[in-house]
Amino acid sequence: MASEGKPVNPPGTYLKRQDLERLPGIIRYKPSARYLFAAGQALSRFLKGLKEGKILGVRCPVCGRVYVPPRAYCEYCHAPTSEWVELPGTGVVHTAVVSYIATDRSRMEKPEIVGVIRLDAPGYREDSYEFAGLFHKICGVTPEQVMDGSVIGMRVKPRWKPPEERTGSITDIECFEPVEGGEQ
Amino acid sequence: MRVNLHVKDRVAIVGAGMTLFRRRLLETPRELAWEAVRQALDEAGLTLRDIDCIVTGTAPDAFDGVHFNGEYLADGAGGFGKPVSRVYVGGGTGVMVPIAAWWHAASGHCDTVLAVAEEKMSPAMPHPQYVFAYIWDPILERPLGPNLIWIFAMEMRRYMYKCGAKKEDIALVSVKNKGNALDHPAAQAAAKITVEDVLNSELLVWPVNRLDISPVSDGAVALVIAREKTARRITDSPVWIEGVGFTLDNTHWYNRELAYPRYVQYAARMAYRMAGIERPWKEIDVAEPYDPFDYKELHHIEGLMLARPCEAWKLVKEGYFDRDGELPTSPSGGLLGVGNPIAAAGLMKVAEIFWQLRYEAGKRQVRKPVHKGVAQAWGDLMQAGTVIVLGN
Amino acid sequence: MSWWKRALPGDLVHFPGSQEVDHYLYTPGLHGLKAAELLKAGKVPGMLCGDQLILPPKTFCPDERLSEGEVVEVEGPFIAALVTVIREDFYGRKLEEPQVLAFITAQGAIGGYIGVVKASPGDVYPGMRVRPVFRPEEERTGAITDIAFWEPVAD
Structure with missing residues (x-):
């Protein structure tokens, strides 16, 4: 039995950042792949709904769950979903965080608050494991409120962009903001 | 959940090897696989001639920057002129690789199998986090400009809220694992x-x-896996694969409770049932839960039913999960300490349980006697759980 | 299928996106580094596994021990084993001058390199002898593109 323990002398050749750039034979390559993502039947309608300032869900005829974002089939029953439901758009904050970094990990000038909104939708037991919800930005609250926990459970509603600026995208909702006087 | 227990043969791990985990290794992905495989074969005293099949695993191709990365590195893993397959469940891949190797052998199809996982995250510039942008839904999530860490932060925040844990309680996991490493x-x-x-x-x-x-890492790990008869010929101390489990939930991570990983529990139940374990919190001696973030280890300890929901953070404070504690977790140092070359990191955890159960971990050996260990990985958009139970 | 899932194609939304990183940096690897140095010196790299010459060098040999090979300079003779003539670019536009692309191997070697042969399409044939023409020394980076092109050698 090796007293040092396994693995014994793991191989590998470490490079410093500056050595990497100067290495003979290093290949620098920039790929660029463009895509056109099909939204499909259910999401297409959802996106059009956003353009009209509505949050649409779709109901499973078997279990009664209302899906937001909508899917063409129910994940639990594997049945085709049938009926569109317009939701009030209100909900509670499931979780919220304060981001200081952007997608490419560069520092943001101004921190951004994002989170998950549990939407008011029929078809779910209270406090059920799964729910209708959206991932979005949260505004009208301070980082301190996120940190002290008062944002979680807060009642919120969507803040819509003006109709002429909407494009049929998730960003037609600018963010979710607290409902006036609606704190739990 | 029903598990087919009628396997053709018991299957054991008989050798393990790994490279250094570092950011920016000179080696190409296939060379990393080659180095790990050579070490695993040497430890088992075998050559490629003795190997029937190869299972490889790497996480998104976009890190290494090579499409068909599994095929690209296959020859370094010894996979030419032989049955080779690649499995993929995001971060869960590392434990999925030995699970797939297990069914290759347990079915009787292959006598000996190499399980190889590799990841080279450093080629993506300016930072691999940028590449993670493409795991998000292109229509509903990417337009919001997310960073990978957002999703973990949201889950951690929810866990803190639901379980009453504070940042300083959770940080203890990082202190423990980086120290173990x-x-x-x-x-x-x-x-x-x-x-x-x-x-x-x-x-x-x-x-x-x-x-x-955990940091950005390059690295590779390999295991040699064999059916019982061959395993006993190769070594006196085979480590048996006693249970395997894997579950995938849907990608709609914002449509479910983030404080508890249900899918990990499902996978764990499957593995425990196969291993005949009824009370994992008593019967498991050492565990390697997946820890890309410190709260994740707590999350997964609870998903693995080694602690009750919302209690793992309290037990960390008591030293329960230390190397000399009641139930040591991540004695290797985990992803937080050893490093996180995604697929390879999960397989490193399996290798650690292998070494622990053979009492070969040297200074990392846990103090208590060990008979059964569990390794687990997690992956994709908060949706994949992979679990393997080993015994000596 | 419920009634609403019969939208006309025009009703469906397509969302543009891209997949890009700023760039990738690919390391040459252990033996790739030695190969890069040979290329910079204007030499064609290969690998010896025992007596067998293998192109390009790959660090490990295809044997049962995956043993380490030895990076060596390959002096030739080089043969264009397979040749093809390219007449259109990526986008289907006609090239002004057709280009000859070849798979070039060395006598007795396994494997080879892909390279451009500077010759008119009528003059090339599989099995013809070629030799490498390197870029000027100051332009070389250790990449395979250090070989600017291959030219026919008179028999």
């Missing part, structure tokens, strides 16, 4: 740190600081 010869981020160091490190996405996260 000091005894790991391949470790990248081993350090003696304090809770204050974690809290004072760069704030990325509150509640996540830099030291709450």
